[in-house]
Amino acid sequence: MTDQGTDEVKEEIEYQTIAEFLESTPPNQLINISDLSSIKRYQSGGIYNEMRTPEVQLHCNHDQCSGTRFFRCVSGSGKRLKLEDFEFFYVTYRCSNCQHVEKTFSLAAKITTESKPEGECYKFGELPTYGPPVSAKLIKLIGPDRDDFLKGRRCENQGLGVGAFIYYRRVVENQKNRILGEIIKVSEKIGAATEKIEKLKSAVTETQFTKALETAKDAMPESLLINGHSPILLLHSALSEGVHALTDEQCLELAGSVRVVLGELSERLSQALKDEAELAKALSTLMNKKRS
């Protein structure tokens, strides 16, 4: 009995660094942190634990950045932490590149061994919300199913694979015709072969979801391909698997790829339509000049 007890105590504790925790742990989890505090010394000689707020790498959505950038703590640093009792506080970080975008974390923290850096940290939440933001173009592409998509995003952020997969699949199923409609718009503008446009239109009338994607997958205009692959074919292969045949981890991975493909497709659709609009404007300017 005694031996068993000792084994339990020795059970390996999993640690994260404070930077990893702030960057990539979704809210609502109590996590063991290996470098939570620095040991400081009072002038009188005693010591205390001070919360560490090292620089972290986060997504910055500022026009000037739009990618992962270093963020530095600008307020809430230097919190003194106690043994056993949680301290509750906010820390705010600012992007070091644009010096504009900020991220605030709401935390609870305590140290676990006196005079040691280790401790526990809990993230109540963060503002803006955890995870890279969903682009406005993608929100426009999925239109009325925005809320379901964001629910899927929330599941994904919390590591709930089955939930994320089901929400994303529902969004793509519901908005299949809206997405195909945008692809048809691009195809018509660039003067794609009639045969291809007909194929896309027949996919719109096809009520069976996987069959519709199957029909449309080879009719993509070149400008919408993602590294040479048809986005519809990619969505088809990610979504054709039944959720009952997949583990939660597999669902999470597939959900992530569905989100990335939808994001890329929305970028390419808007770029293709913009290019076309710019070309039309340039042509009309030249034609008017010729006439005058």
Ligand SMILES: [Zn+2]
């Ligand atoms: Zn920035």
